[in-house]
Amino acid sequence: MVARRPWEIHTMNTDPAPYDMPRWHPVARSADLRPGANIVAGFAEGQELALWRSADGTAQAWDNRCPHRSVRFTLGQVVEDRLACAYHGWQYAAGSGQCVSIPAHPAMQAPRNVCAKVFGAVDAAGMLWVNLVAQDTSAAPPSLADAVPAGWHFCRTLTLRADAQKVRDALAQHGFATDAAAGAFRGALEEVRTIALVLDAQPQLTFVHLWTEASPGSDAMKTLRAAARNLRSAIETQG
Amino acid sequence: MPFATDDSNMLDDWLVAGPATSLAGTSEQQPHVTRLLGETLALWTDAHGTPQCRLGTQPLVVQSRYGYLWVCPSGHPARPLFAFPEYTEPGRRTVDCGGIGVAVSGLRVIENFLDMAHFPFVHTDYLGKVPHTEVAPYKVDIDPATNEIWATDCRFWQPRASAAHDSGADVLYKYRVMQPLSAMLYKSSARPGAQDAIALFLQPIDDEHVIAHTMLACFDEVSTDAELIAFQQTIFGQDKPILENHAFKRMPLEGRAETPTRGDTSSVTYRRWLRERGMRFGTRAAA
Numbered sequence: 320m321v322a323r324r325p326w327e328i329h330t331m332n333t334d335p336a337p338y339d340m341p342r343w344h345p346v347a348r349s350a351d352l353r354p355g356a357n358i359v360a361g362f363a364e365g366q367e368l369a370l371w372r373s374a375d376g377t378a379q380a381w382d383n384r385c386p387h388r389s390v391r392f393t394l395g396q397v398v399e400d401r402l403a404c405a406y407h408g409w410q411y412a413a414g415s416g417q418c419v420s421i422p423a424h425p426a427m428q429a430p431r432n433v434c435a436k437v438f439g440a441v442d443a444a445g446m447l448w449v450n451l452v453a454q455d456t457s458a459a460p461p462s463l464a465d466a467v468p469a470g471w472h473f474c475r476t477l478t479l480r481a482d483a484q485k486v487r488d489a490l491a492q493h494g495f496a497t498d499a500a501a502g503a504f505r506g507a508l509e510e511v512r513t514i515a516l517v518l519d520a521q522p523q524l525t526f527v528h529l530w531t532e533a534s535p536g537s538d539a540m541k542t543l544r545a546a547a548r549n550l551r552s553a554i555e556t557q558g
Numbered sequence: 559m560p561f562a563t564d565d566s567n568m569l570d571d572w573l574v575a576g577p578a579t580s581l582a583g584t585s586e587q588q589p590h591v592t593r594l595l596g597e598t599l600a601l602w603t604d605a606h607g608t609p610q611c612r613l614g615t616q617p618l619v620v621q622s623r624y625g626y627l628w629v630c631p632s633g634h635p636a637r638p639l640f641a642f643p644e645y646t647e648p649g650r651r652t653v654d655c656g657g658i659g660v661a662v663s664g665l666r667v668i669e670n671f672l673d674m675a676h677f678p679f680v681h682t683d684y685l686g687k688v689p690h691t692e693v694a695p696y697k698v699d700i701d702p703a704t705n706e707i708w709a710t711d712c713r714f715w716q717p718r719a720s721a722a723h724d725s726g727a728d729v730l731y732k733y734r735v736m737q738p739l740s741a742m743l744y745k746s747s748a749r750p751g752a753q754d755a756i757a758l759f760l761q762p763i764d765d766e767h768v769i770a771h772t773m774l775a776c777f778d779e780v781s782t783d784a785e786l787i788a789f790q791q792t793i794f795g796q797d798k799p800i801l802e803n804h805a806f807k808r809m810p811l812e813g814r815a816e817t818p819t820r821g822d823t824s825s826v827t828y829r830r831w832l833r834e835r836g837m838r839f840g841t842r843a844a845a
Contacts, residue, residue: 367805384805386817388669391803406800408679408691422691423675423821433817 342502343441343448343459345466345516345528346370348473352378352447358402360393362520363449368438369393370447373400373413380449381416382436385409392435402435411435445473446516446528466503467514467530474513474529474540477547481554483519486527489554490515508546511539560613561631562596562764565839567738570636572628574740574759574771575599575620577654581609581627593763594629601627625654625773626759640706640736644755644775653783655772655790657761662801663840664739664760664768665809665832670797671741671758672733672824674714680796683717687726690715693821700831707735707831709824735828738837739768749777756790765840766807770794806842813844 344363347370351359355374360383362368367383369392383391385404394405401410401419409429410420416435421427439450443463450458479486487504495506495515504515511533518526529547533539561569573594580590581603589600589612600612601620611620611629619630624645644650660667670676675693677686696712712731732744732753739760744753754776761769772790781789810816811833818826832841 387819389805389810389816390800391805394800394803405679407675408688421819422678422688423693424819425689425692427820430817430819 342519343450343463345446345518346380346449347447348476348528349378349442349445349447350473355397355399358393358395358397360391361449362518362524362526363451364519365521366438366451367391368449369395369402370440370449371397371402373397375400377413378440378442378447379413380438380440380447381411382438384436386418386433386435409433445530465498466516468532471514471530471532472535472540474531474533474543475547477527477529477551479525479527479551479554480523481525482523483517483525486517486525486554489550489557490517493550508550509542511543511546513543560597560616561594563839565837566632566636567835567837568595568762568839569632570630570634571737572621572630572635572639574761575601575611575627575629576657576761576769577771578609578622578625578627579654581622586610592761595631595762596764599629624757625652626771640704640740642742642757642775645773647775649749650755650775650777651779653774653776653786655774655787657769657771658791658794658798659763659767659769660798660801661767661807662804663766663808664762665828665837665840666801666804666807667760667768667770668735668739668741668758669809669825669828670801671743672709672735672828673822674712674731675821676800677714677716680800681793684793684796685716685718686714687717695820696823698823698827700827704736707733707824707827709733709827733824735831738832738835738839747777748780752777754778762839808840808842810842810844811837815842815844 346361346363346368347359352370352372354372354376359370361370369381369383371379381392383393385392387409388406390404390406392402395403398410400413403410408422409418412419416437418429418433421429437454439453439456441448441456441459444467448463490504493506495504497504502517507513511531514530516528520526531543533543575594576592581601584590584602586602589602592599597613602610604610609620609622609627611618619633621628623639624642628639645652678688678691694713696709698709700707710732713728716729717726729746734742739762742755742757744755747754757773759771774786811829
């Protein structure tokens with residue numbers, strides 16, 4: 320029933336739940352991050368993330384905390400292939416997270432031990448996926464690319480005040496089924512074919528990225544939006 | 559004790575509880591109400607004009623100094639209130655710049671107050687400007703008589719150093735930490751050879767919230783009170799979003815959670831000074 324996945328080889332996973340694995344989390348829509356421009360706040364399993372792209376477009380997912388005084392990186396700015404902290408302007412290099420500039424001491428080389436915490440991040444199927452364990456993006460399963468069929472459209476991201484497990488159970492009850500692609504739920508809401516990508520943001524906070532074959536502006540898309548709101552209400556009000 | 563902490567650094571010291579002007583028109587029946595260490599205090603002036611304070615039915619020790627009310631939660635202050643001679647020095651204007659709530663440990667607020675390296679980035683075009691980012695070496699000492707921290711010989715290039723300055727200048731600073739949550743800075747003033755004093759007194763609401771009270775004692779004879787207050791509030795308004803975005807609202811005093819650099823001598827000394835006095839209020843336990 321479930322295809323064998325390469326990242327399961329090293330685990331002794333006896334839990335039948337197909338989504339209990341070292342997970343690639345769908346943290347944001349790829350299009351929301353512009354190369355060398357903005358920083359987006361993200362969450363995965365309680366970990367706060369600063370998401371951005373270097374000028375060449377490479378995705379970055381960092382612990383949202385400057386090693387100097389713990390100010391959130393999301394207040395900072397992207398300078399070409401570096402992230403600059405808003406507090407003291409310390410700059411950190413894309414990829415390694417290594418500090419490369421401390422403006423208070425322009426002549427001094429930044430110490431090697433000053434380094435942002437970096438997580439693995441890959442773009443696939445229109446989403447940015449983050450792994451909190453593996454920094455090596457080559458470990459990302461090729462099946463991520465199949466999470467959303469080509470030509471489908473983004474509908475919206477639903478925010479739910481509920482644990483991710485409760486959301487997954489609710490989707491299953493609505494006839495959604497997970498396939499091999501990192502916990503993507505395939506199904507329909509009000510007969511509109513939909514894929515729901517579930518992000519375990521933190522306890523009692525789950526994001527669901529909804530993709531659909533319905534076209535932007537179509538009646539089917541409107542139907543899906545309304546159905547998504549109803550689904551959220553149903554999940555948040557139940558027990 | 560009913561308070562939100564049992565840290566004697568807080569209970570046995572004088573803590574600011576708001577400006578003295580808040581007692582105007584108060585009485586025991588209609589007191590001024592404010593928050594301190596997780597509790598609600600009632601403050602008023604009695605028939606003799608003496609400030610009084612109560613937590614529920616329990617009277618607390620209170621005194622009015624330097625334009626503010628100071629409460630000792632335990633009633634057993636370990637030391638007298640620090641000296642602030644500039645407050646009454648002839649020729650100086652004193653201006654209460656108001657109290658601003660900040661959702662972070664007060665220790666972070668004091669550390670920010672002592673820090674020059676953030677001027678070009680947080681107070682751009684006011685207290686600093688890229689590329690003038692270098693922090694030159696300065697001295698940090700602890701006065702053995704008072705146990706206060708002094709940072710001296712501090713200098714920083716500023717595009718607009720105060721409400722009275724409208725062009726760039728190298729500005730001289732001195733900093734002084736009197737209590738874990740009280741500090742002063744002295745900087746070049748409009749009067750040659752004299753320095754303006756800016757006091758920062760933090761009212762601890764709990765481990766992660768303070769009300770920051772700022773008092774000027776300056777030589778400016780040009781600016782109006784409103785202009786001086788607006789300048790201070792602009793500066794503080796630039797710090798507030800940074801302060802409220804520390805991933806750890808409480809300050810780590812030990813371990814490797816945060817990495818200082820050379821110009822952070824004031825901060826490093828302040829953290830060590832807090833560690834040596836066993837500070838727990840507003841601190842983050844080592845991971």
